[in-house]
Amino acid sequence: MFGLKKPHVLNWTTTLFLSLTFVGGVIGTPIYLYFYGWSTPLFCAFLFMFSACAMSITFGYHRLFAHGAFNAAWPVRLIVLIFGAAAYENSAITWCSEHRRHHKHTDHEDEDPYAISRGFFFAHMGWLFLRYTPERPHDNVADLRKDPLVVWQHRYVQVIATIVTFVIPMTIGWFWKGTEGLLGCLIIVGFLRVVCVHHVTFFINSLCHTLGGQPYSSRTSARDSWIMALLTFGEGYHNYHHEFQHDYRNGIRKWQWDPTKWSIWLLNKVGLTWNLRRVPKEKILLAQIAEKERHLQARLGQKQVTLSETAAHILENARHHLAHAAEAWEARREARNNALKAAAAAAAKTHTATSKPSLDSLLIALRREEEIAAKNLRRCIAAWRSAYRLACAS
Ligand SMILES: [Zn+2]
Ligand SMILES: [Zn+2]
Structure with missing residues (x-):
């Protein structure tokens, strides 16, 4: 039942906390509103804390x-470590x-902590009611342990969470409206917000x-859904x-709802975030093509479609050229990345921001080569698309 079958014991602390906050928030809120009525400042405080804590998870903990x-x-x-702690989802390290x-073991029943293959409820929150025996080691976060702020948050996460979620709001609530304010901050800004x-x-x-589609890969259960993106500060494009x-x-599209992405981008403009990593457009297109190919092969295997000899030949030809173009483009990218690393190392050695003129001209040449390879790749992608459309229509 609920996908619980591996060596677990009940996690009493989390179970009690989840139950208490649920009862306090979901049952306590209508009772509070019945006795004290609607309060706009309380709603604003709720909204602020909700956004700050949820964004600290998506922006900070996650990305x-x-x-x-x-x-x-x-x-x-x-800031994200403080409000992230107040989300009551454990420390950033855990x-x-x-x-x-x-990510490493998606859908694997034993290794994925919240595997959907163990049922919807288990993936949603069932896994939190359990404790693995023995507990899983934090052996994949060595990089995070180098950040003193992250280590500090890990040590004091419960203290920070209690102060930010309950102590500060309830104190403000008390000075604002006595018992009514204190209870409002406990029930609405505290329990309900959590x-x-x-x-x-x-x-x-x-x-x-x-829920949703799988335009990039059906090898895992992750899905893209704009409705989920609206509910999760942009995390709904999960495929x-x-x-x-x-x-x-x-x-990845400009119009796609992703406030977490926009916040990172905006902070980059004022110098507070940097090294924003983006996957090149060509790589994304290749993933979509690979997924379409998987679909086609599955349909061919199930004899849902059959290809005419001409269509099969054209498609095979397009695949061949595409594979070569992708390989050449990857090689050029790698060459330029290696040269950029060498330039950075050379600049660090001489303690200047500029690289040597010879390295500069090499970089310009490599960039040009990469652009030509990318152009050829895009041409092959267009040819593959035509061949694919022909194959699907045949
Ligand atoms: Zn992730
Ligand atoms: Zn996932």
């Missing part, structure tokens, strides 16, 4: 710490360790592995994320 999709200045890291395991942030995050592990986990974006 910054778990995936290293960008770098951030220490004040940014400190969260990232579990999340990295999720429950809402929890389920927004839990949706990513459950619904984002259940893309599982395929390209180091990209700072989840919604």
